[in-house]
Structures are given as C-alpha cells and as structure tokens.
Amino acid sequence: MNTIRVTIKDHLSIITLDRGKSNALNREMITELNDILINIAGDPNIAGVIITKQRTFFSAGLDLIELYNYSEEEAESFWHLFLNFTATITAFKKPLIAAINGHSPAERMRYSPGLRL
Structure with a gap:
C-alpha cells in the first residue's frame, strides 16, 4: 500500500x-x-478500526488538483469509485473511529455554523 499504513493492535486495526x-x-x-x-469487515479477529494521520493534516479532502486534470470519463469513473467507498463506510458493521488529530479543512467547512449551501 502506498497511501495508507495498517497495523493491528489488541484486535483493532489502525x-x-x-x-x-x-x-x-x-x-x-x-x-x-x-x-x-472490505478485508477488515470479513476478518473475525479484528473488532474495530481507528483511522488517523501521519503528518499535520488529517485530510484536506478530495485531491482537487488531480481531479481537475481528469477527462470526463476519468471523472465519472472516480465518482463511482468514491460513492462505492462511501457506501462501504456507511455499511461497515464494526466500530469505526476517525481520530481527527490534525487539520481537516473540508470537514470543518461542512459543519461551519454560518455556512449556507
């Protein structure tokens, strides 16, 4: 894996x-x-998941620079992939915790009290 690291400790996947x-x-x-x-969901030895970050940012959200360069077909394929991922998280049956221990500007914007959509 190139973008995430996974460790198992006390029946928890980090x-x-x-x-x-x-x-x-x-x-x-x-x-x-x-x-x-998907792998963790099917592993009876893992009881839950904690998602955390390596550096300063938890996540800046979608990589808009990469998305900007996509063709129409690539963009459509990406959104199908992203929606499938959100479905995986939504249907995940084990405890899943996001340890947001750094900047997460996309999430902060989403819940800003004065923000009008």
Missing part, C-alpha cells in the same frame, strides 16, 4: 493516512481504503 503533507484523497488512496475496510 489505519494511518500517509499520502504526502495533506493526505488528499485521490483514486489510489480511496481504492486502498475501500479494499482494507
């Missing part, structure tokens, strides 16, 4: 985001996260 300074979500990272969550 997934560490490790993609550059900002841990921006690109195709590779989303694929790796989705695959590992």
